[in-house]
Amino acid sequence: xxxxxxxxxxxxxxxxxxxxxxxxxxxxxxxxxxxxxxxxxxxxxxxxxxxxxxxxxxxxxxxxxxxxxxxxxxxxxxxxxxxxxxxxxxxxxxxxxxxxxxxxxxxxxxxxxxxxxxxxxxxxxxxxxxxxxxxxxxxxxxxxxxxxxxxxxxxxxxxxxxxxxxxxxxxxxxxxxxxxxxxxxxxxxxxxxxxxxxxxxxxxxxxxxxxxxxxxxxxxxxxxxxxxxxxxxxxxxxxxxxxxxxxxxxxxxxxxxxxxxxxxxxxxxxxxxxxxxxxxxxxxxxxxxxxxxxxxxxxxxxxxxxxxxxxxxxxxxxxxxxxxxxxxxxxxxxxxxxxxxxxxxxxxxxxxxxxxxxxxxxxxxxxxxxxxxxxxxxxxxxxxxxxxxxxxxxxxxxxxxxxxxxxxxxxxxxxxxxxxxxxxxxxxxxxxxxxxxxxxxxxxxxxxxxxxxxxxxxxxxxxxxxxxxxxxxxxxxxxxxxxxxxxxxxxxxxxxxxxxxxxxxxxxxxxxxxxxxxxxxxxxxxxxxxxxxxxxxxxxxxxxxxxxxxxxxxxxxxxxxxxxxxxxxxxxxxxxxxxxxxxxxxxxxxxxxxxxxxxxxxxxxxxxxxxxxxxxxxxxxxxxxxxxxxxxxxx
Amino acid sequence: xxxxxxxxxxxxxxxxxxxxxxxxxxxxxxxxxxxxxxxxxxxxxxxxxxxxxxxxxxxxxxxxxxxxxxxxxxxxxxxxxxxxxxxxxxxxxxxxxxxxxxxxxxxxxxxxxxxxxxxxxxxxxxxxxxxxxxxxxxxxxxxxxxxxxxxxxxxxxxxxxxxxxxxxxxxxxxxxxxxxxxxxxxxxxxxxxxxxxxxxxxxxxxxxxxxxxxxxxxxxxxxxxxxxx
Numbered sequence: 085x086x087x088x089x090x091x092x093x094x095x096x097x098x099x100x101x102x103x104x105x106x107x108x109x110x111x112x113x114x115x116x117x118x119x120x121x122x123x124x125x126x127x128x129x130x131x132x133x134x135x136x137x138x139x140x141x142x143x144x145x146x147x148x149x150x151x152x153x154x155x156x157x158x159x160x161x162x163x164x165x166x167x168x169x170x171x172x173x174x175x176x177x178x179x180x181x182x183x184x185x186x187x188x189x190x191x192x193x194x195x196x197x198x199x200x201x202x203x204x205x206x207x208x209x210x211x212x213x214x215x216x217x218x219x220x221x222x223x224x225x226x227x228x229x230x231x232x233x234x235x236x237x238x239x240x241x242x243x244x245x246x247x248x249x250x251x252x253x254x255x256x257x258x259x260x261x262x263x264x265x266x267x268x269x270x271x272x273x274x275x276x277x278x279x280x281x282x283x284x285x286x287x288x289x290x291x292x293x294x295x296x297x298x299x300x301x302x303x304x305x306x307x308x309x310x311x312x313x314x315x316x317x318x319x320x321x322x323x324x325x326x327x328x329x330x331x332x333x334x335x336x337x338x339x340x341x342x343x344x345x346x347x348x349x350x351x352x353x354x355x356x357x358x359x360x361x362x363x364x365x366x367x368x369x370x371x372x373x374x375x376x377x378x379x380x381x382x383x384x385x386x387x388x389x390x391x392x393x394x395x396x397x398x399x400x401x402x403x404x405x406x407x408x409x410x411x412x413x414x415x416x417x418x419x420x421x422x423x424x425x426x427x428x429x430x431x432x433x434x435x436x437x438x439x440x441x442x443x444x445x446x447x448x449x450x451x452x453x454x455x456x457x458x459x460x461x462x463x464x465x466x467x468x469x470x471x472x473x474x475x476x477x478x479x480x481x482x483x484x485x486x487x488x489x490x491x492x493x494x495x496x497x498x499x500x501x502x503x504x505x506x507x508x509x510x511x512x513x514x515x516x517x518x519x520x521x522x523x524x525x526x527x528x529x530x531x532x533x534x535x536x537x538x539x540x541x542x543x544x545x546x547x548x549x550x551x552x553x554x555x556x557x558x559x560x561x562x563x564x565x566x567x568x569x570x571x572x573x574x575x576x577x578x579x580x581x582x583x584x585x586x587x588x589x590x591x592x593x594x595x596x597x598x599x600x601x602x603x604x605x606x607x608x609x610x611x612x613x614x615x616x617x618x619x620x621x622x623x624x625x626x627x628x629x630x631x632x633x634x635x636x637x638x639x640x641x642x643x644x645x646x647x648x649x650x651x652x653x654x655x656x657x658x659x660x661x662x663x664x665x666x667x668x669x670x671x672x673x674x675x676x677x678x679x680x681x682x683x684x685x686x687x688x689x690x691x692x693x694x695x696x697x698x699x700x701x702x703x704x705x706x707x708x709x710x711x712x713x714x715x716x717x718x719x
Numbered sequence: 720x721x722x723x724x725x726x727x728x729x730x731x732x733x734x735x736x737x738x739x740x741x742x743x744x745x746x747x748x749x750x751x752x753x754x755x756x757x758x759x760x761x762x763x764x765x766x767x768x769x770x771x772x773x774x775x776x777x778x779x780x781x782x783x784x785x786x787x788x789x790x791x792x793x794x795x796x797x798x799x800x801x802x803x804x805x806x807x808x809x810x811x812x813x814x815x816x817x818x819x820x821x822x823x824x825x826x827x828x829x830x831x832x833x834x835x836x837x838x839x840x841x842x843x844x845x846x847x848x849x850x851x852x853x854x855x856x857x858x859x860x861x862x863x864x865x866x867x868x869x870x871x872x873x874x875x876x877x878x879x880x881x882x883x884x885x886x887x888x889x890x891x892x893x894x895x896x897x898x899x900x901x902x903x904x905x906x907x908x909x910x911x912x913x914x915x916x917x918x919x920x921x922x923x924x925x926x927x928x929x930x931x932x933x934x935x936x937x938x939x940x941x942x943x944x945x946x947x948x
Contacts, residue, residue, distance in 0.1 A: 180874055182756055
């Protein structure tokens with residue numbers, strides 16, 4: 085009910101007013117001063133609004149009173165500011181006093197006065213908007229920014245400081261809905277830091293402001309307005325638009341790219357590492373090898389009792405004793421021959437064989453050192469006797485297999501060339517055969533003869549334990565060999581010195597050689613009669629005196645052999661000129677000379693040639709010789 | 720009636736946002752009186768602002784004038800003499816002790832006197848400057864500005880006197896001294912020297928005005944910056 089009544093009254097009043105409007109005339113309605121504004125604090129303008137005019141032409145007039153004064157003044161200027169305005173010029177404006185303003189509406193029927201309106205000029209300042217707004221796009225290290233320039237309104241006296249204005253800028257992208265308002269910009273005399281609310285006056289009254297962080301390629305609209313300390317904001321200035329060129333946030337994009345790339349790489353690396361987890365673990369953190377000490381027990385160590393641990397380490401095999409070394413020794417042969425001392429070499433070679441035990445592999449003198457000393461050699465030989473046998477057997481057998489025998493074929497004494505490539509060995513068979521022959525003779529010759537005959541061959545032959553004579557047992561052949569060689573090198577006089585020790589060795593040698601003999605062909609033995617001054621063995625055949633084990637061999641040899649008288653230093657056999665089966669007590673020194681053998685026309689022919697050659701020799705003896713070297717070549 | 724009141728109340732609430740548009744900018748000391756007047760502190764502040772500005776502009780004008788017309792050898796003798804200005808003969812408190820001793824009435828009257836004294840010379844200065852051939856426009860504009868502001872300040876001080884002292888329109892003893900005491904010299908150099916002297920003296924007096932006004936303010940409010948007074 086209540087609402088219905090109010091609604092009805094409203095509707096009725098509206099209707100009435102409309103009707104009454106056209107129906108009757110009334111005094112004007114009450115006007116109202118809407119606002120008064122001063123643009124520069126020197127003049128001001130007031131606006132009023134009219135009420136109803138009452139159907140009659142109504143005039144409006146503005147009256148004002150100054151503070152504490154009853155004098156009523158009327159508005160000096162109604163026209164300047166437009167309709168329903170009153171403009172107060174400079175003379176009429178005073179900041180010292182308040183104005184009391186009223187507007188009176190008057191028509192024929194009456195008048196109506198508005199409510200008074202008090203004005204304090206200092207507080208109604210509303211400046212004009214800033215002027216000459218310009219916006220420009222500038223670059224600062226590849227970053228564009230907006231530079232906004234403007235001037236304060238012309239009327240406002242900011243120069244003297246009469247009015248101090250503060251500014252405000254608003255920016256908007258073209259397609260954005262809302263404006264972005266900057267903070268209050270207070271002009272000052274301090275130079276600006278970027279975007280600080282302090283401006284510098286670039287040119288006179290010009291104010292400046294920079295806007296950063298722009299969108300590349302954006303279309304910006306800028307506006308500015310101002311306000312005094314106590315007053316109202318001005319209207320927004322006219323809009324200025326500018327387009328920001330396209331640019332790339334280089335730093336940001338680059339860093340972003342790098343960050344993404346590094347993250348990607350990091351992910352890949354972690355994935356790879358994850359896949360190869362085990363192998364990496366193996367590589368970086370290899371398993372710690374356990375202790376490989378013999379007898380080291382980890383458990384004992386963990387138990388913490390050091391004594392037990394160390395006791396466990398004691399192994400019977402440590403430290404190694406000296407007796408074990410002998411097992412580690414390696415037996416070997418060292419063969420050495422020098423061309424200068426043929427016989428000596430041979431002797432030495434045999435010595436070397438015999439002196440195996442007493443020398444070391446690194447010994448430079450090939451074990452001769454131990455053999456140099458007579459007494460020492462004897463001792464060593466005696467000690468190592470059983471072992472020497474085994475060692476000696478090998479070379480003997482080797483030599484035998486090699487065919488290093490001086491074989492006499494049909495009265496010709498010639499020597500089979502040894503199969504071994506070792507040149508050193510070549511000389512051996514000559515000596516061996518000679519010695520064999522000589523040694524066989526030794527057995528049967530009287531002792532006084534022996535010293536002459538047997539000294540030389542004694543050196544050559546390897547010793548063997550086969551000594552029928554107890555004398556022979558004492559000294560192996562090698563000793564004799566050595567001495568013999570030495571005596572040979574020294575000179576003939578040395579050879580003349582008989583050595584009792586030498587004798588048995590020779591025999592042994594001969595026996596030893598006799599063992600090797602079955603491999604050889606039929607051969608004839610020669611007896612070394614003497615060694616001449618030129619170190620030449622003087623041999624004579626022993627075929628007539630052959631006894632003992634060598635005899636059957638000799639008997640088998642039904643061929644003619646030339647008897648070797650000796651071997652000179654040129655490795656040439658000195659053979660007897662004629663083949664004489666009977667003992668030839670005569671010995672003859674023959675100079676050996678290289679004689680090229682003629683073509684073999686047969687054994688007999690060669691023999692003849694040889695004999696002819698022999699005949700040419702200077703030696704008138706019946707003994708003949710053949711150049712073994714040449715013989716060897718031809719055969 | 721309750722309905723009406725409720726209706727009025729609703730309308731009032733609806734119209735409340737529009738209240739601010741027709742605000743009265745005047746702060747009323749006496750809510751009872753129909754007219755509100757500007758408070759004394761505000762008046763003093765404005766007067767002080769006026770005086771400060773006038774002083775600044777007069778300082779600029781003097782420097783401009785010196786640059787244009789006065790050679791260097793003349794400047795120092797002029798500033799050293801202090802008593803060239805005619806106003807020194809007036810009974811105006813010059814020393815600080817004198818100022819502090821005197822009452823507000825004295826101060827206000829002194830200020831008013833100074834202002835009234837200088838209004839005409841400044842106008843004459845404008846005329847004199849316009850006669851120069853090469854007087855800069857800035858200088859002329861400044862002098863115009865000064866003259867207008869002086870008049871304004873005069874009004875303000877008058878009102879101040881009325882409000883502070885409760886006196887009516889005060890008729891000060893008209894000083895016999897006028898611009899007639901400053902003879903117009905046909906000689907250029909003399910007029911220049913005269914103008915220069917005038918500007919210098921004016922600058923000093925405006926500074927006096929400013930100081931007096933600030934003193935008055937500090938006496939009344941006792942705010943910051945009053946320790947020197």
